[in-house]
Amino acid sequence: MLPSDLAGSDDSQASLPRSERAYQQLRSAIQAGHLAPGTRLREVELAESLGLSRTPVREALSRLESEGLVVNEPNRGMMVTQLDASMVSELYVMREVLEATAAALAARHATDVEISLLRDIVERDLVLAEDPERLVSNNRLFHETLHRCAHNRYLLKTLRTLHESMALLGRSTLAVPGRARGSYEEHMALVEALEARNPTQAEQIARRHIQQAYKVRLSLWVEEQSR
Structure with a gap:
């Protein structure tokens, strides 16, 4: 789950589409280390933390996966990519x-x-x-x-x-x-x-x-x- 200080809405993001807002917040959390490599990413928990529905969160995770920041592991689901x-x-x-x-x-x-x-x-x-x-x-x-x-x-x-x-x-x-x-x-x-x-x-x-x-x-x- 995202830290509580990242869950609030930013004025600069208030006008963004919900999927874009979810994407930016999740990407920032990964880059800042708040979501460490190997962290499980559950749609329900992320949606609750971000104050959004599951659909924009799912779209954000799909985009992050295409960029290599998130991976969908068999039997484990979505997680922040761990580098070998x-x-x-x-x-x-x-x-x-x-x-x-x-x-x-x-x-x-x-x-x-x-x-x-x-x-x-x-x-x-x-x-x-x-x-x-x-x-x-x-x-x-x-x-x-x-x-x-x-x-x-x-x-x-x-x-x-x-x-x-x-x-x-x-x-x-x-x-x-x-x-x-x-x-x-x-x-x-x-x-x-x-x-x-x-x-x-x-x-x-x-x-x-x-x-x-x-x-x-x-x-x-x-x-x-x-x-």
Whole structure:
């Protein structure tokens, strides 16, 4: 069942169709970790928590299933997707390919103002080093801004879908000691490659950045599985 603080209606969602409202609230709950991987999703309980009928909840669950955030397991019903080692690997393979492509395109097409904005975002990492929650938010902003700097609507759409699935991974790799500093240095090197208008270098740095993130993610996954 959803936490009580998510059950209330948001003014910004009040005018949305009920199925869209259910979809957005459930997706947000999954991404925030309120509905953890493996959680059973019962229509009756979710409908009661959201203050909706079962039909829009069923439609929302179907949409989430098509996006990979929810899976319908035989004999178990709907549940939040649990990732295994191969699925984690597949996510990072795709992320490496797409992020590297975005970086190369950004080196060609981003405006000077956009690149300057990316530098400002990276520099905020140093200020936010002692504030993990805001640091994670700033990291997300950096990558979302980089994606937009590629100026390719189809790549942007694909990256958004991928990053919704990344929410299933749980806590950020920035929580691992030393990773925040490494991420900052990798981001700064990428910005410098963009400023130099060097697509090849930008692509290589982006690939290494995701590869490093994957190594840390894998160590976190192994640690969590051993508990």
